[in-house]
Amino acid sequence: MSDSENLEQALNEHDLSTEAALADVNEDDDEDEDAEPITAQKVLDILETAWTNEMCAPELLQHQTDMLELMLSQVAHMEEQMKDLDKNDFRFVVHQMELERIRYIMASYLRCRLQKIEAFTQHIINQDETRDAADKRLSSEEAKYAQDFAQHVDEYFTKVATRYMPNQQRGEAEQRIVAPNLMSHVFLKANVAVSGVIVGVDDEEVDLTPGSQHIIPYQLVADLVQKNQAQLI
Amino acid sequence: MSRSNQMFGDNAFDLLKDLKRSAQTIPAFDDDGVRQVLEEIKAIFEENVAQASSYNNSGDRSLWPLLNYRHAALQRNKRCLLAYLYERMQRIKAMRWEFGPIIPSDIKQALCDPEVQFFNNYSKSLASYMRSVGDGQGIDLTGNLRPPKSLYIEVRCVENYGKFELDDGEVVHLKKNSQHYLPRAQVEPLVRQGILQHIA
Secondary structure (H helix, E strand, C coil), X not given: CHHHHHHXXXXXXXXXXXXXXXXXXXXXXXXXXXXXXXXXXXHHHHHHXXXXXXXXXXXXXXXXXXXXHHHHHHHHHHHHHHCCCCCCCHHHHHHHHHHHHHHHHHHHHHHHHXXXXXXXXXXXXXXXXXXXXXXXXXXXXXXXXXXXXXXXXXXXXXXXXXXXXXXXXXXXXXXXXXXXXXXXXXXEEXXXXXXXXXXXXXXXXXXXXXXXXXXXXXXXXXHHHHCCCEEEC | CCXXXXXXXXXXXXXXXXXXXXXXXXXXXXXXXXXXXXXXHHHHHHHHHHHHHHHXXXXXXXXXXXXXXXXXXXXHHHHHHHHHHHHHHHHHHHHHHHHCCCCCHHHHCCCCHHHHXXXXXXXXXXXXXXXXXXXXXXXXXXXXXXXXXXXXXXXXXXXXXXXXXXXXXXXXXXXXXXXXXXXHHXXXXXXXXXXXXXXX
16 A cells, blocks of 8 residues: 555645646636635545446446546646656656556546447437536537547448438438447445435335445436445446 | 348348458458348338339238338348448447557458548547547547556567667667567557567
8 A cells, every 4th residue: 555655645745736726627617616625636536436437337427527637737747746756766666656557547537438439429419418518428528529420430331331222211310329228237335325225116215324335227326426425336 | 032042131141240250350341242232222122112102002901011021121131231330330440449540551451441531530530539638738548558567567579670769768779589678658559569579
């Protein structure tokens, strides 16, 4: 565990800059809640949770652009600092390793989202259109990517096949929409006590105690994951 | 239909079976197969249209089952054909992640024009997404594919590559069969391209 403690120390050294950055973000978003001081460790925790949730959930979850941007600037900042360190210093190796890990988490997280976007393109675009600007699942970059991707796929299909088909057979694009199976089972860990979660078709209720683990169809607990009352493992 | 032992949909199904059985990264685009399926779709459709109009005139309900049967065959053909294209598309996408933005020439021969175009489009929009992520700082998502286990890895050169400069300015000569101990993050692309081989 010395690695993470080391990181924590290193990261805490830069808390001030992170707070400033976060204040910026909050200003941009016109959020009226108080800018709570947030440590780099906290950002990492949030990202890690988002990452595991994203990996386990069948559908696309809320994007984490703010956290990701914070972390990216933090990583850049740390890299800057590390240039002054002696390369043979033990701390250098540890920090470098930790940075690699963080980078992997971020890359893997975004990759996972792209995979879902590519698999369920039309479904995700349609769903996001019905949502308010505040709780769109796609970040603006992802939205553009999804649109582009849908268009390219369509172009490809048209060029190779559908334009040679009889007119009445061409449409039916809505038949081709792929949606994720929300009833697939996931592993879940409760963060806080939640009572009366309905499981199964016959309205059976279960109380979740903090830290308890369950296997449960995703759709029944999707809102708990959304509200961070539980996390997927 | 004149062909004796063949059923509707056989051609389309063959397309899929061939694709599934091939061990290559991506087999050559089956131009003939696709055209045959498209022709079959067209033929079935025209027969159906002809019969539907005669049904409208005569009101002969005995034609119903045949119409339905043809419609089902048509749907099946279409579905198989699109599945074939979709699967190829998945493989083309995987290639972008594996080989980077340029298609190796031996694989390019196996693709048809729209597929090459799709690859280029896909590659472009992926690149512009990676650049725009994180407030314009950009992340290379095609790196960091595996969880990092150690900072440095031992690699062996499979072919002569020449000089390779590391981030800190150090220059390494990558000669065939030489072994090096290098930072994983920087040599990962070379390992994926097959120039270096990761040894335990």
